[in-house]
Amino acid sequence: MGKKDKSKPFTISGGTEAILESISDGVFTVDLEWKVTSFNRAAEVITGISRDEALGRPCSDVFRSSMCETGCALQETLRSGKPVINRSGYIINAQGTSIPISVSTAVLRDEHGRITGGAETFRDLTEVEGLRKELESRFSIGDLASRSPLMENIFQVMSAVADSPSTALVLGETGTGKELVARTIHALSPWAEGPFVAINCGALPDNLLESELFGYKTGAFTGALKDKPGRLSAARNGTIFLDEIGEVSQAMQVRLLRVIQERTFEPLGATGSEKLEARIIAATNRNLEELVEQNIFRRDLYYRINVVRLEIPPLRKRKEDIPLLVDSFIKRFNRIQKRNITGMDTQALSLLMAHDWPGNIRELENVIERSFIMCRSGLIGLEHLPPELTMSGQKTGQAQDMRSVRKQMEAQAILGAIQRHKGNRQSAARELGIHKSTLFRKVKDLGILLPEEDGRSKQKGELH
Incomplete structure (x- = not known):
């Protein structure tokens, strides 16, 4: 120039x-x-x-x-x-x-x-940013945020669970964020000042899992040269998180049942019991009810851990959370890698919205991290996404334009509002900030199937 x-x-x-x-x-x-x-x-x-x-x-x-x-x-x-x-x-x-x-x-x-x-x-974008933050905080608890009506019920249950000492069971597919849910419950609980101790029960054979959980005393076995406290002891006044509990053997299930029932445990080589002073949260990606019917998982242990149950929906059922998660991951990787990625363009985001995410949130996080390798600054585009993701979108013809993505998210928001108000269209429209006639038009345009129950109020003067 x-x-x-x-x-x-x-x-x-x-x-x-x-x-x-x-x-x-x-x-x-x-x-x-x-x-x-x-x-x-x-x-x-x-x-x-x-x-x-x-x-x-x-x-x-x-x-x-x-x-x-x-x-x-x-x-x-x-x-x-x-x-x-x-x-x-x-x-x-x-x-x-x-x-x-x-x-x-x-x-x-x-x-x-x-x-x-x-x-x-x-x-x-001041107003847009304010609206975005309002939407983010609408369904949020601790470090968790969601725009999905499916997660609203989870958040409400988590608040109640956090105040209770009862054992909780978190269910969900691999990668849905079960440990983050458990950590959030711990952070909101009276035991928040205590430690959060996690152990993956499916990653260790019985002998190592027993040693890790219960600890051992000097001389308990060859090589036990000094006392080693277990995870149950380390979680004192806090929370012990038993991840993948559906993978443990029946012999270990018996020991865990005793711990939960009697609130005591015995380190290997010990001559007496120690008191369990930790709250227990268990998690699994398996169907424990089926395992019980197949005599693989003990029925009595299932009932003990299934006092309070939280089922985390897979990402494919709450795709309205994808933009929120993408934004969160970009901010985190910018901070970790000291980069200045400003966001994701509409075509790339549309492809992510079209994907079924069998690996759930963990898979999405992996995609964003890999995109940071190819994108040095500015917006993440299609060319920065992993080839297997872009090729999959091309083969199946799933790549949607942003208009169809917006329609999908709008339909989910409308249906969620109507369900929350038990079919009452007037109340749902009020929550969404639109006129009732606009709600009916959108329902028709978007092809939403409404529940048969209309939830109409009998109060005089309310229009339906």
Whole structure:
């Protein structure tokens, strides 16, 4: 890029200027020296900086953006000649407040096709960000957040379970986050100050599992040169999490039953019992009722651990949580890897929404981590996703456009609201913040099958 021809400054025609002044998005242009050459009214409102104050100044001085130091969208566009669309970031306004924005950029050329500068539009996402946080906090507990009505009931049960000393059983497919649920229950419980001790019962043979759980005394076996406390002892005044309990042998089931019934345990080589002073949470991805019928899992142990039961739905049944989880994983990997990935583009997100996720949340986390290898900055796109995921989407024809994804999420939200209000359309519409007639139109357009029970209130004056 050569120096700007100062004899021909960038100008905006009267008609174009009138349009730019009437739109709600901020618009500004710069020359090749990064000096602001135009600044519309919306830009003044969003930044709190007047046009006279902005014109002629370096754009980095005007915006103080998160993208000015690294990942400047306008610089990227001027370097490559390609526009950037809807990249997320933030600016600091004149009052020192951080304003979330999305930016789009383009190059400016003269009549000979030579680049003379760049243009950027930016949209204030403050209200959108506030709505997003409101939606996130609507169904949340501890470190867990969800937009799925299926998880709302789980959260309500977790609050009650946390206050109870009773043994809890967490069920769910592999990768659904059973340990995170257990940790959240612990964190909300009266035992939160105590330790959370987890052990994978399916990963160890009986002799090692017994040693790890109960501990041993000096001389209990060859090599036992000193006392070693077990996990049950280490969890004192806290929580012991028995993961994959459906994998333990029947001999170990007998020992666990005694621990739960009598609240005592005996370290290997000990001459007496120790008191269990920990709350027990068990988890499995197997169907324990079937194992009981097959005489693989003891019925009495099943009843002891199944005092309170939480069934975590698989990710394929709560796909509205995928954008929330993607955002969470991107933030975490940005922090761990010191990167600046700003999000995921709509095509890539649509593909994720179409996938069935047999590995559930753990599989999704793996996909995002692998995408960080290919994507160095900006948005994660289709080209950054693992090839087996993109090939699967192409073979099955499952790649949906963002419109169909939004419809799917909207249908799930509407059906969830109607179910929560036992079929009462008026109450569901009120919760969703829409008119009842709008609800009926959306139900028809989206092809939602409503429950036969309409849940109508008998109170006088309520419309149905």
